[in-house]
Amino acid sequence: MPESAVSGSAERRSVAEHAEAVRSMLAGLPAAKGSERLPLMAALGRALAVDVVAPGHLPPFANSQMDGYAVRSADLPDGGARLRVAAPIPAGIAPPELLPGTAAPIMTGAMMPRGADAVVPIERAVPDRFPEPGADAVVELPATPAGSYVRPAGSDIAAGALAFAAGTTLGPGQLGLLAALGITEVDVRRPLQVLLVTTGDEVVEPGTELPPGKIHDANGTLLEAAMLQAGLLVTRSAISSDDPAVLRGLLRGRSAGTELIVTTGGVSKGAYEVVRQAMAEEPVQFLSVAMQPGGPQGIGTFDGVPFLGFPGNPVSCLVSFEMFLRPALSAVLGTPAPRPAPRARLTESLSSPAGKHQVRRASLLPDGRVRLEGGPGSHLVHALASANALVHVPADVTELEAGAEVEVWML
Known part of the structure; x- marks a missing residue:
């Protein structure tokens, strides 16, 4: 040997x-x-092999955060003003320039017109509803600082910024960002x-x-x-x-x-x-x-x-x-993602051998407490199958009372 x-x-x-x-x-x-290159959905749960840099701004253009009126803030002095209503701006179009003295009805997510630098929410307008299409209308709006309710281009992530480092585990949120950036394939380990x-x-x-x-x-x-x-x-x-x-x-x-x-x-x-x-x-x-x-x-x-x-x-x-x-x-x-490890209070007391880190099968309950499943025996498969978590008892702990706080790993 x-x-x-x-x-x-x-x-x-x-x-x-x-x-x-x-x-x-x-x-x-x-x-x-x-590494291998995979479509986004095939890469779910995998780890990136290389850094991913944003190829463009997200959002790609300045857009409205609210349903309201796109305005030039300079047209709205401290006391507000009455402005002529311009053509509406739905999402998905490139709008014409906003002329001075006008306010354009704009929908959430729609592209800000050139010249506009703020949005007034519809609730703050008088009247607080959009005019009928084609109507020759005016609207009274309060003073509004530049930048109000506007999502600037690149305010989520700017072109050239690091989106994810190599080793990042790709879950739904990560794949969603890649898709939003127009990326369809990634290199994964x-x-x-x-x-x-x-x-x-x-x-x-x-x-x-x-x-x-x-x-x-x-x-x-x-x-x-x-x-x-x-x-x-x-x-x-x-x-x-x-x-x-x-x-x-x-x-x-x-x-x-x-x-x-x-x-x-x-x-x-x-x-x-x-x-x-x-x-x-x-x-x-x-x-x-x-x-x-x-x-x-x-x-x-x-x-x-x-x-x-x-x-x-x-x-x-x-x-x-x-x-x-x-x-x-x-x-x-970089994969799998680490187990969630909340802390919870025991529903019952337990004993643990001196000098050994004990791992008990348990269920985390809806009220935030944790209930042990079965005893400490290593043959208790039914208790394991009934559990959704592991409870950790450090090696220097031999007794814990009901209500004691413990570390829990979710399975």
């Missing part, structure tokens, strides 16, 4: 230390991944390609009959779904037996584009820990993280490919993904 694996087997880390180790291991991936392997002689595929002592594989579905949600390209191998040679064969049969290997199970200190055995000649550390659930972890490389070994209990493997891999992807690749 290599020295790194020997030293790693006795190591114990804090949650923060292991999270940083995972982030550091993945830090070189963006440069190697390259290619998704990370992951090989996911479930291990264990006791595990069989869902849909098959359960012989005595066997369980259906929940981990593969849990993690593949979480990874797909996070924007990864996932290849799931067949379930590996507890034969180290079989597992090594599965890993070496991976596709050439694999950039990360994740396994579940076989990382503890038992007699049949297949992942530990299969990695005996690889620079992989197996260690204990001060976390419940999900303490046993593996990290290193297999044939030069970054490797993470998660525990085998279903809740432990998903918590490991949420605590270590997902945040590292957010930090290094």
Whole structure:
């Protein structure tokens, strides 16, 4: 067994230390991944590969913020004035110049005419309604400073300004801005390609009959779904037996584009820990993280490919993904977006083991409180399925009363 694996087997880390180790291991991936150009909707949830600069002003022209009258502010002294009503300006046309002594009915978003520098809202006009089309009308308007209710060209973003930096995750708001700027395609980082392997002689595929002592594989579905949600390209191998040679064969049969290997199970200190055995000649550390659930972890490389070994209990493997891999992807690749992390008050008391960061499944309620779902056990899949959040209990906290404030990660 290599020295790194020997030293790693006795190591114990804090949650923060292991999270940083995972982030550091993945830090070189963006440069190697390259990019691809996609239409806007296909880029939803992806991270920009390059900076995007605004090709033009937004809005592209000065326009009215209100339904009202476009005016020359110089025509409205302190006491206001009566002005002749000019032709109306609907949205979507290029209006003629506004002549001195006139006021043009203008709709919200319509282009300001040359010569006009302010808008008087219709509610401030006398009469407070627009005249019939073609009517020879006058309107009484109050004094109005230049710039009132006018959206200047480029007031949202100016041409040449940075719209988004490389690494920005593209959600609906970001795609909307790109569309408003007239952009139809963007360069995004290619998704990370992951090989996911479930291990264990006791595990069989869902849909098959359960012989005595066997369980259906929940981990593969849990993690593949979480990874797909996070924007990864996932290849799931067949379930590996507890034969180290079989597992090594599965890993070496991976596709050439694999950039990360994740396994579940076989990382503890038992007699049949297949992942530990299969990695005996690889620079992989197996260690204990001060976390419940999900303490046993593996990290290193297999044939030069970054490797993470998660525990085998279903809740432990998903918590490991949420605590270590997902945040590292957010930090290094720019996607997925970090989990919302509000603070909420517990509906009940809880206990947590000394020296361990406990992660409990919970539901954030409409009243802003958070209710625990099930106990701390790492096998409670039903409780996990009932939850919409994770509650964090720091390692230096052993008891919390009902009403105590906690950090919550929304799932």
